[in-house]
Amino acid sequence: MNTDKKDLGAKLAYAALDEVPSPKADAKEIVGLVKSSGRITGYQLSDGSTVSKEEGVAMAKEGDIQGVGIAHRKDSEYLKSLPDGTEKNNLGNLPSVSG
DSSP states (O other): OOHHHHHHHHHHHHHTOSBOOOOOTTOBOEEEEEEETTEEEEEEETTSOEEEHHHHHHHHHTTOBOSEEEEEETTEEEEEEOOOSOSTTSGGGSOEEOO
16 A cells, blocks of 8 residues: 555544544553453453443543544444554454453
8 A cells, every 4th residue: 555545544544533632651552342242342451450431431531541532423432543554453453351
């Protein structure tokens, strides 16, 4: 893929986000997804803790989670990976964990 297409893809991905919070220096990363019936219900963080989807959104807004932006579907907010040129850390590619 050429650079222009990558840049356009990144711009479109950012445009789909409602908010891109600035992470704090000690912000955690999402390392796993908590799922129920195939739907994401929470996130496992790099410190080993798990939080609900709603708690994750609130933490991201406060700058406590890095690498994510906030989007919404209907009246529900959720986290999306920020485009960084690699697929391996996209939320959809993370392992499922038990909550």
